[in-house]
Amino acid sequence: MTRRGSLTDARFALIACALCFSPAIAAAEMVAVVAAKSGVTTLSRNQVMDVFLGKAIRFPDGTIAIPIDQAEGSAERNAFYSEFGGKSPAQIKAHWSKVIFTGRGRPPREVLNGVEVKKFIARNPGAIGYIDSTLVDGDVRVISER
Amino acid sequence: MRHLPTKALLGLVCSLGAIATVRAQDPKPKLFSFGAFATAGVVHSTERQATFTSNPFKPNGAGFPNAWSASTDTVLGAQLTARVTRKLSAVVQLVSEQNHDGGYRPRVEWANVAFLLTPDLTIRAGRIVLPAFLMSESGKVGYSYPWVRPPADVYLMVPISKSDGLDVTYRLNRREWTTTLQATVGRSDVRLIGDGGSAKARDFWGLAAISEHGALTTRLSYRRADIFIASLNSLFDGFRQFGAEGQAIADRYDVNHKTFSTVIAGASYDPGRFFVTSEWGRVAARSVQGRKNAWYVSGGYRIGPVTPYMIYAQARADNLSDPGLTLSSLPASVAGAAAGLNAALNSVLSIKPVQNTVSLGGRWDFSTKAALKVQMDHSDLGAGSSGLFSNLQPSYRTGGSVNLLTATLSVVF
Numbered sequence: 001m002t003r004r005g006s007l008t009d010a011r012f013a014l015i016a017c018a019l020c021f022s023p024a025i026a027a028a029e030m031v032a033v034v035a036a037k038s039g040v041t042t043l044s045r046n047q048v049m050d051v052f053l054g055k056a057i058r059f060p061d062g063t064i065a066i067p068i069d070q071a072e073g074s075a076e077r078n079a080f081y082s083e084f085g086g087k088s089p090a091q092i093k094a095h096w097s098k099v100i101f102t103g104r105g106r107p108p109r110e111v112l113n114g115v116e117v118k119k120f121i122a123r124n125p126g127a128i129g130y131i132d133s134t135l136v137d138g139d140v141r142v143i144s145e146r
Numbered sequence: 147m148r149h150l151p152t153k154a155l156l157g158l159v160c161s162l163g164a165i166a167t168v169r170a171q172d173p174k175p176k177l178f179s180f181g182a183f184a185t186a187g188v189v190h191s192t193e194r195q196a197t198f199t200s201n202p203f204k205p206n207g208a209g210f211p212n213a214w215s216a217s218t219d220t221v222l223g224a225q226l227t228a229r230v231t232r233k234l235s236a237v238v239q240l241v242s243e244q245n246h247d248g249g250y251r252p253r254v255e256w257a258n259v260a261f262l263l264t265p266d267l268t269i270r271a272g273r274i275v276l277p278a279f280l281m282s283e284s285g286k287v288g289y290s291y292p293w294v295r296p297p298a299d300v301y302l303m304v305p306i307s308k309s310d311g312l313d314v315t316y317r318l319n320r321r322e323w324t325t326t327l328q329a330t331v332g333r334s335d336v337r338l339i340g341d342g343g344s345a346k347a348r349d350f351w352g353l354a355a356i357s358e359h360g361a362l363t364t365r366l367s368y369r370r371a372d373i374f375i376a377s378l379n380s381l382f383d384g385f386r387q388f389g390a391e392g393q394a395i396a397d398r399y400d401v402n403h404k405t406f407s408t409v410i411a412g413a414s415y416d417p418g419r420f421f422v423t424s425e426w427g428r429v430a431a432r433s434v435q436g437r438k439n440a441w442y443v444s445g446g447y448r449i450g451p452v453t454p455y456m457i458y459a460q461a462r463a464d465n466l467s468d469p470g471l472t473l474s475s476l477p478a479s480v481a482g483a484a485a486g487l488n489a490a491l492n493s494v495l496s497i498k499p500v501q502n503t504v505s506l507g508g509r510w511d512f513s514t515k516a517a518l519k520v521q522m523d524h525s526d527l528g529a530g531s532s533g534l535f536s537n538l539q540p541s542y543r544t545g546g547s548v549n550l551l552t553a554t555l556s557v558v559f
Contacts, residue, residue, distance in 0.1 A: 046322050046360040055324045055358050057265055057317070064265055073514075086361075086418025090451065090511035097558040098290035100181055101225060102275055102283040103237045103260065 029133045030080040032144040035121050039063065040128075043144045049085040051128055053095055054105040059126075067108035068120045068129040076114060080130040084144075179227045185288035187219030187554035195542035196535035198550060200295055201305045204244040205339040208550070210539055217244045219295060219554055221286050223255065233262040241286060246337040255286070256308055268315045277328065277354055278304040279425055280365050280412045288556030292421065292455050292509050294521040295552070297442040298534055299459035299503050303429045304369075304408055309334045309350060326356040330369075338377060339536070347371035347406070361417040365425075370407040373431065378402075378494070384487045388471050388480075395470065399434040399491065406431040420447045421455075434494050438463040451512060457505040463498035466530040496544055497536070500528030516557040523550040 032048045034040050040059045043051075050056035051065045059065050070077040073089070081087045087095075099105045111120055117129035118140055128143075136142055191198045191209035199207035200218045208215035221243040228236045241255040258272030277283050279301055284290040286307070295301075311332020318325045334347040352369030378401050385396040412425030426441035439462050446455030470488030473481050507521030526547045527533045533548070 044322060049360075050319075050322070050324060050358075056319050058319055060319075088418070088448070088451075088511075089514045090517070091418065091448075093514050093558065094290050097183065097287050098281075098284040100227075101183060101223070101239070101287045101290070101558075103225075103227070103239075103256070103258070103270075104283075106179065106227070 029145070030076060030083055030130050031133045031136060031142045032084070032128060032130050033117075033121065033136065033140040034128050034143055035125055036139055036141050038125060038141060040143055041141070045084045045144055048128070048130075048144045052081075052108060053085070053092075054099055054107070059128075064126050066124055066127045068117055068124075068127050069108040069110035070114065070117060070130070071110055071112055074113070076130070076132060084130075177229070179229070180225070181227075182222070182224045182559040183287045183289060183557065184222045185219055185286075185554050185556040186216070187288075187294065187552060188214055188216050189218045189550055189552040190214050191548060191550050193535060193546075193548040195539040196532065197537035198535055198548075199244075200298065201302060202536060203246050203305065203336055203339060205246065205248050205537070206244060207536075209535070210537055217248075219288070219552065220244075221288075223286055235260050243286070246339045246342075266317045270313045270315075271311075273308055273310050274313050274330070274332070276304075276307055276309045276330070276334070276352075278367065278369070278408065279410055279427070280363065280414055280423065282307065287558065288519070288554055289515075289517055289558045292446050292453055292519075293444070293457065293505070293507060294519045294554045297425075297444065297457050297459045297503070297505070299461040299499055299501060299525075300425055300427055300440040300442050302499070302534060303427050303438055303440055303461075304410075306334050306336055306347065309347075311350070322359055324358045326354075326358075328354040328356070330354075334371075338375070342375075342377040344376075346374040348374065352408075362413070362415050364413045365411070367410045368408065370405055372403060373401055373406045373433070373435075374403070375401045378434070381487065381490050381494070384483070385471070385491075388476075388484060388487075391471055395468070395491070398432075399468075399495075401431075401433045401435065404431050404433040404435075406433075406435065418448070421445065434491070436463060436465040436495075436498070438498060440499070446509075451510055453509040453511075455507055455509070457503070457507075459503040459505070461499040461501050461503075462528075463500050463531070466496050466498060466500065466528075467492050468495060493538075496530055496532050498531060499533050500531035501525045501533050515559065516555065518553075518555050520553045521551075523552070524548075525550075 039061055052067045078089055081092050096107045111117055114131035114135045117131050121127045121129055121140060189208045190213055193209045195210055197207040197210050207218045223241045225239040236259045238257045239255045240252045242250045242252040245251060256273040256275050258270045258274050260268055260270045262268050275283050281291045281296045285296055309332035313330040316327045330352045332350050336345045338345055350371035354367035357364045382396040382400045385392040408429045410427040414423040422445045424443040428439040430437045442457055442459035444457040446453045468491060470491055471484040473484055476484055503523055503525040505521055505523045509517050509519045511517050527545050529545045532538055532544050
């Protein structure tokens, strides 16, 4: 009896371990990126959040910023808002419901995934997005890290 | 000056219409977007000789005649936004909630056109949401704030939520601060419950400054308006028939043509894990409305999808009663009428919240589109105050304490 009990315990411990580590493995580090030829070199996490929450519409150099989101509910999007702004998906939703229903703006356009974010940035010089750090290549410049 | 906002509004709508026709041929026509929000709520009041409603323009609520009410916090809203061009947009929001007549016929909460003169400067014309407090712009969107309703002790000092006129917003980004400056001019009419007619605000203007830095938001605003409430005319006309003393009382308390001013300051800090919000406001009019001030502080801590929170609020008002006409100096034949006027004046004066409220509650975000909230409020009322209650019954006594229990379900689409 005792032996079977400890086996079950061990199995639980394994599952618990897998549960706490798997999100970290699935969603690695998110970085904020702009086009490699953009004039923007570095932003603080606050500045990045301000652009994505619609509080700031310009980069510090005065050019208009076009934020681009990943799909709602995606691990990348949730990780980005959590790592950069400390905000849960529900808090982001509450923020936009406040802005939208006072007629003061609307959320960023969204694309499916990180690859699409890079394509969008290539087409739109003022665009700013976030991607998994493993997707960074010569076409984009990392301007803010966690 | 009195007609300026209306004329300016007409002119602007016409010119925006002209611009819209031209720009409609832009290569990238924008789509309409639609949104909706709703709250279903029930509230229970331990005060059975008066009615609690979430604003003074609703006749039915909790306490009297029924302890429970679903008509206080329940609201449904729908919004259509049209982005005509990158610079021009129009928005209409319809809201259905309990009206002054107890019905739920939808009202146009706002309908306006917005034009971006530059990316940082926006002008709006039409029916516009009135920003008073931090949350009052989205006060009907329960999902957007943590509580079952914004702290009533403070927010009900300025219960009007919309204005017909113009508003100009300028946004300034300096270092990591975003500052928004806003100027509003307009007018507002609100239907009062029962046969009360309407309350009108004229020559209304206001200024607000909102600063945001990371998790911190601060807000400072000033507004003023001339108020007209016809339903109180007969009371003051009555006093004016009682010589110099009656004339003085009427002049002191008459509402019409008196300036109503509002100063509000607030700050909120919300880094994600927790939030702390506090606001203070003062309203003043040289009328039966007198001076009121109120503040609250609220904090909450997010544990996964659950956010327990508390609120402490305090409301103060001066001049809750007046001796009125000196009955002993009047002939017996009119003393009865004078006593009636005195009683009517004092009942109007007592309808001001003087109270301290402690609230405990919790919000559960069980999905990213819906939140369930439960809140308990305990208010201690000052002597002579009927707090936030209306529909006072003959056996109602001012002062004392009352508990409210509220549960709401809020969704956004």
